[in-house]
Amino acid sequence: MHTRIIGTGSYIPSVITKNEDFINHNFLNIDGSTFGSETEEIIEKFESITGIQQRRYVREDQNSSDIAFLAAEKAIEDAKIDKETLDYIIVAHNFGDVASGSVQGDTVPSIATRVKHSLGINNPKCVAYDLLFGCPGWIEGCNHATAFIKANMAKNCLVIGAETLSRIVDKHDRDSMIYADGAGAAVLTASTEEGILSQLSATYTSEEAYYLFFGESYNKELQENRKYIKMFGRKIYEFAVTHVPKAMKECLDKSGVPIDEVKKIFLHQANEKMDNAILKRFYRQYNSSVPEHIMPMNIHTLGNSSVATIPTLFDMVRKGNMAHQELHKGDVIIFASVGAGMNINALVYKY
Incomplete structure (x- = not known):
């Protein structure tokens, strides 16, 4: 099944x-x-x-x-x-x-x-x-x-x-x-009928565990008992560009689908520079160049909505609401994300 x-x-x-x-x-x-x-x-x-x-x-x-x-x-x-x-x-x-x-x-x-x-x-x-x-x-x-x-x-x-x-x-x-x-x-x-072809998940909890955390305001003059989302951006960037491409490759290899058959890659919309670096490193593992329009992006107008970025992006492309982006029956696509934990996952899907 x-x-x-x-x-x-x-x-x-x-x-x-x-x-x-x-x-x-x-x-x-x-x-x-x-x-x-x-x-x-x-x-x-x-x-x-x-x-x-x-x-x-x-x-x-x-x-x-x-x-x-x-x-x-x-x-x-x-x-x-x-x-x-x-x-x-x-x-x-x-x-x-x-x-x-x-x-x-x-x-x-x-x-x-x-x-x-x-x-x-x-x-x-x-x-x-x-x-x-x-x-x-x-x-x-x-x-x-x-x-x-x-x-x-x-x-x-x-x-x-x-x-x-x-x-x-x-x-x-x-x-x-x-x-x-x-x-x-x-x-x-x-x-x-085929759909999800392979999956991969991983959690890194050594020094990476607290790259994202809850912390106090940077305004030390505030007298409040409240915490906010905080992150070590540079450390997250280095972690993501190192580990996410490897996870994507492992997941794709597990599916048995060759790299040249991948039609779309949906990455968590966290940071345009980071996502582009992940994509380049992913294709570099196959000695391949990045195909044009392979990675849809909506971060420019929607920002980073965490768990919502990939499903909203996928919904937009699937329903034809994004320029130069479309899906066809049988297309092989990759979903991949990184975030607090630090957690990584990837999924290969036959549309």
Whole structure:
């Protein structure tokens, strides 16, 4: 039995925040000292490295579970299945529901339970649970769904990646410009037709474990009991460009598909410079050059929405909503991601 994706959906938040909207931010170093550069120069350098020109934030009345539900509705409709036939709802996220202005993440009940409730699914045997795996969470959810299907424990699974990172960023940290909100979903089903060809996951927890972490604001004058998402960007970059290409090669070799048959590569939209470096190193392992238009990107306008980047990107390309990007029946594609943990995964799929 194989696993195929039969429906996708995404929710792109309506609030657009451009780079110039950060011009009045007081960005500080980790020790609280000021930068020697003007904010405008910091923003220009940021854009040249990350490729991000704008990002999307949720409205004040929305949360991760809300946008997860909206993406899920679209995926179920696209899959043309009865929602009551879902055996699993798996929601990948990192911080749960964080209400606007709140300092706490809310995960009781789970985000998946909230999504199932909002969908109005009555079947108690539709199991809903959350998955914490950093940015690679959506791919890992697909790996879980595949395992359930292969074990004959499920026929239809809904896998969602949803995040509202705008709620947990430190406005005094220039890395805050990276993060965005969004949600993407897919329905996976048991099929006699090939779909997922191979999978790979790995977790590195030596010195890498705390490359992404929760920490205090860089503004030492603030008197608050609150923490924000923090990262060691250079260390993550070096880790990603070293390990992700190797994982992609191992996964592709495991599938038995030759490199020249790969039509699309969907990488986690974390950083344009990093993703391009990963792609080049991946092809270098096969002594090949990177084909034109092989890697779709939406980071320029949507930013880094963590677990949501790959499913939203895949949904956009699959539905013809991205210039110079399309998928055809039988195309072999690769999904790959890296994120907090540090976790890495890859998936080879025959469309």
